[in-house]
Amino acid sequence: MADTKINIAEIDPVWDRIRREAEEAVRKEPLMGGLVHACILHHKSIEKALSYRISAKLASNEMSMVILREIAEEAYRDDPSLIDAARADLVAVHERDPACHRLLQPILYFKGYQAVQAYRVGHWLWKRGQRDLAYFFQMRISEIFGIDIHPAxxxxxxxxxxxxxxxxxxxxxxxxxxxxxxxxxxxxxxxxxxxxxxxxxxxxxxxxxxxxxxxxxxxxxxxxxxxxxxxxxxxxxxxxxxxxxxxxxxxxxxxxxxxxxxxxxxxxx
Missing domain, CATH: 2.160.10.10 (Hexapeptide repeat proteins)
Structure with missing residues (x-):
């Protein structure tokens, strides 16, 4: 008999809901297809999507998106509490902000949520002693989102x-x-x-x-x-x-x- 055991780690109702919301968004507004696919539907997990979103936002001529994405992905691999916090933040925005009707929205559009997730990666760098990289994250978060959170x-x-x-x-x-x-x-x-x-x-x-x-x-x-x-x-x-x-x-x-x-x-x- 074939082994039909399900890997519980692969079941993620939150991410499944976000993907469904993303698919519905593309059906309703095809012009958003490129953005939604790049940020959500091309990824297998919320941490992969956040790594992409953070790096796309913070990239500049001084630091490429590829490098920033590698940093974020390493942070999420090294410290799963970052994803726990990202999920808790997502639920908090959805529950408390009357303008938020879908879990998809903060990841795509809400700079408060995006900035806090980028700060969390910068704080991870700070704790590892990578202070200059952490300061770079702080600088770019301030420039892009208008939010200045010290990485410490x-x-x-x-x-x-x-x-x-x-x-x-x-x-x-x-x-x-x-x-x-x-x-x-x-x-x-x-x-x-x-x-x-x-x-x-x-x-x-x-x-x-x-x-x-x-x-x-x-x-x-x-x-x-x-x-x-x-x-x-x-x-x-x-x-x-x-x-x-x-x-x-x-x-x-x-x-x-x-x-x-x-x-x-x-x-x-």
Whole structure:
């Protein structure tokens, strides 16, 4: 009797769904066929597709797509947690962004998702001691996507950056899991300190558009930072802060603000 055992490793419902969405996209808009085939349908796995997408975006006359693709593929082979994070980020964008209707969209079109995946490869290089290559990734990510994440920064999984314009995340910043932020957010330092000088964002935090969090301060789990706020002091867990400088104005309003994306302020007495 022939061996009919199925290799479980080859079964990937997420990737199968993305491919189905890609095929449907080509049926509906044949002019997109070249892009969709190159980015999705020519690849056997999500890591191969991401390697291609990252390298195509970051390639320049200074560094070829072939070299960048080899770097990304090596990163994914060496550290499977990069793909786990990429999947978690993909689900986060799909669940939290009302403009995202298919898993296909972030890979093809959303610069926040693409930039974070490119950063993750740069962070892998940084941890291996390949600092100049990591800086090159940072430079190209900033030039192409308008997002500046230092390769030494530590960013968790399940990250959603909506609109993703003018994001800055400093060298010693830490971002936990399941964090959501909108455009023009800065996680920066103050003064000219050279050691641990950037914010520590706990799990489940929602950071509104234009918010600035400055200095080596902790933002507590499942808290909310209102749009346009300047945060200079520690934020307790499960609270909402707003203002310049920011102060506590109420509770977070729900268990998972980063998932609900609810940004309305509580009634302020």
């Amino acid at each position: 920064a530590r960013v968790g999984k399940g990250i959603m950056i909506d609109h993703a314009h003018s994001i800055v995340i400093g060298e010693t910043a830490v971002v936990g899991d399941n964090v959501s932020m909108l455009h023009s957010v800065t996680l920066g330092g103050t003064g000219k300190e050279e050691q641990d000088r950037h914010p520590k964002i706990a799990n489940g935090v929602l950071i509104g558009a234009g918010a600035k969090v400055l200095g080596n301060i902790k933002v507590g789990e499942c808290s909310r930072i209102a749009a346009g706020s300047v945060v200079l002091a520690e934020v307790p867990p499960c609270k909402t802060v707003a203002g310049v400088p920011a102060r506590v104005v109420g509770e977070a309003g729900c268990d998972q603000p980063a998932v609900s994306m609810e940004q309305g302020l509580p009634d302020i007495q």
